[in-house]
Amino acid sequence: xxxxxxxxxxxxxxxxxxxxxxxxxxxxxxxxxxxxxxxxxxxxxxxxxxxxxxxxxxxxxxxxxxxxxxxxxxxxxxxxxxxxxxxxxxxxxxxxxxxxxxxxxxxxxxxxxxxxxxxxxxxxxxxxxxxxxxxxxxxxxxxxxxxxxxxxxxxxxxxxxxxxxxxxxxxxxxxxxxxxxxx
Ligand code: SF4
Numbered sequence: 001x002x003x004x005x006x007x008x009x010x011x012x013x014x015x016x017x018x019x020x021x022x023x024x025x026x027x028x029x030x031x032x033x034x035x036x037x038x039x040x041x042x043x044x045x046x047x048x049x050x051x052x053x054x055x056x057x058x059x060x061x062x063x064x065x066x067x068x069x070x071x072x073x074x075x076x077x078x079x080x081x082x083x084x085x086x087x088x089x090x091x092x093x094x095x096x097x098x099x100x101x102x103x104x105x106x107x108x109x110x111x112x113x114x115x116x117x118x119x120x121x122x123x124x125x126x127x128x129x130x131x132x133x134x135x136x137x138x139x140x141x142x143x144x145x146x147x148x149x150x151x152x153x154x155x156x157x158x159x160x161x162x163x164x165x166x167x168x169x170x171x172x173x174x175x176x177x178x179x180x181x182x183x
Contacts, residue, residue, distance in 0.1 A: 008056040008168060011042040011080060015069040016096050016137055017062025019045070020154045021087040025059075027157025038168055055080045057167065060146075061154075063093040064138045068131035077144035082167065085146045086160070088153040088182065090139065095153075097137040104135050148173060151182050 058080030
């Protein structure tokens with residue numbers, strides 16, 4: 001009897017993302033069962049694993065907007081043989097990078113301190129447990145080397161499936177026009 005094939009280990013995370021790319025990943029629907037024959041999940045919002053261990057593949061949703069995002073992204077890069085930027089936010093900062101046109105201090109003051117309707121005494125949160133926001137939102141390739149970029153906001157389930165099946169089979173993913181979009 002053949003020994004069972006070793007499963008590939010896959011980690012996923014959402015940095016400054018909206019979880020929409022993860023939801024689109026789940027849109028592969030019943031193909032998830034076929035995928036689970038080939039892979040096992042490491043750190044991911046879909047598991048309870050707190051830190052990324054050695055992995056074959058890391059999928060990153062979201063850009064980098066705070067110090068914790070940087071820390072997590074570097075942990076993924078250290079541990080994943082192949083790292084993929086999934087979705088517009090990871091690739092170019094996406095819609096959250098619209099805040100780059102504004103001054104971070106003004107945004108925080110507006111949201112937490114001066115907006116009408118806030119309770120008296122409201123202030124910008126300063127608990128050291130909270131990650132410090134970065135002045136700008138960055139695409140992930142500005143922080144670590146990225147091996148592949150899968151565009152879309154989000155990429156469709158079909159695009160994610162096509163991309164993963166190519167990668168898992170050791171092929172360079174090639175996306176046809178029908179699957180490649182940026183919106
Ligand atoms: S690319 Fe779109 S769907 Fe994905 S995390 Fe960003 S906003 Fe959400």
